[in-house]
Amino acid sequence: MLKSLSSNNRTAFDIVNIVAGLGLFISPWLFGFAAEASAAWNAWIVGAAITVIAVAALYAFYEAEEWCNLVLGIWAVIAPWILGFSAVIAAMWAHVIVGLVVAVLAAGSIWFSHNHPVSTA
Numbered sequence: 001m002l003k004s005l006s007s008n009n010r011t012a013f014d015i016v017n018i019v020a021g022l023g024l025f026i027s028p029w030l031f032g033f034a035a036e037a038s039a040a041w042n043a044w045i046v047g048a049a050i051t052v053i054a055v056a057a058l059y060a061f062y063e064a065e066e067w068c069n070l071v072l073g074i075w076a077v078i079a080p081w082i083l084g085f086s087a088v089i090a091a092m093w094a095h096v097i098v099g100l101v102v103a104v105l106a107a108g109s110i111w112f113s114h115n116h117p118v119s120t121a
Contacts, residue, residue, distance in 0.1 A: 014055075043091065074099065
């Protein structure tokens with residue numbers, strides 16, 4: 001039974017978060033919503049923050065980094081409605097997908113760092 005998240009798995013989580021953060025960062029140009037100010041700026045800021053935090057977590061794991069990425073992931077999911085760009089479909093989906101990936105990986109990393117056993121049921 002897997003008791004805790006090994007450093008190799010944690011590294012894989014951080015690499016996926018780096019890719020997700022970079023994906024969100026370039027999404028305004030990639031999906032054509034760079035002219036939509038709130039969506040683009042949110043993607044650039046949140047994407048860069050996720051990437052920087054995940055890179056930092058690669059070098060020295062601290063639980064605070066995972067909590068920051070969890071908060072940023074949740075923010076990315078709800079930002080289209082809070083900031084009012086949910087009608088920009090490409091921006092909305094880019095934020096929701098990246099936010100879910102980052103939040104789930106951060107939550108999983110936090111969960112496993114506390115050495116919780118995986119359910120066998």
